[in-house]
Amino acid sequence: QVQLVESGGGSVQSGGSLRLSCAASGFISSRACMGWFRQAPGKEREEVARINSDGSTRYADSVKGRFTISQDNAKNTLYLQMNSLKPDDTAMYYCAAARAYCMGGGRFSPEQYNYWGQGTQVTVSS
Numbered sequence: 001q002v003q004l005v006e007s008g009g010g011s012v013q014s015g016g017s018l019r020l021s022c023a024a025s026g027f028i029s030s031r032a033c034m035g036w037f038r039q040a041p042g043k044e045r046e047e048v049a050r051i052n053s054d055g056s057t058r059y060a061d062s063v064k065g066r067f068t069i070s071q072d073n074a075k076n077t078l079y080l081q082m083n084s085l086k087p088d089d090t091a092m093y094y095c096a097a098a099r100a101y102c103m104g105g106g107r108f109s110p111e112q113y114n115y116w117g118q119g120t121q122v123t124v125s126s
Contacts, residue, residue, distance in 0.1 A: 022095030
């Protein structure tokens, strides 16, 4: 069974930075599709960043140029570096993994992922 555990959330002021981590355990392919989602109160869960099976990345327009997704396969850890944070980035952030391989630049829905972490809260104040 795959388990995902996020960490690194917190409260920062606008313009600040945070780095989220997601530690994966259990059998997960190094080519698995891995992504970060976020969900603000009253809003749908949205994919903000993804690493495709070929190593390419995809970002939501709202975070392009500010967020960077990366992974360390040796540590089975996924990261999300978030810079120039804005109050609109305030949300619960979730790590997710899919059993299927993936590619392309389109946005994935939550239903396309099979495994989820418990989430880590990010709060950005103005």
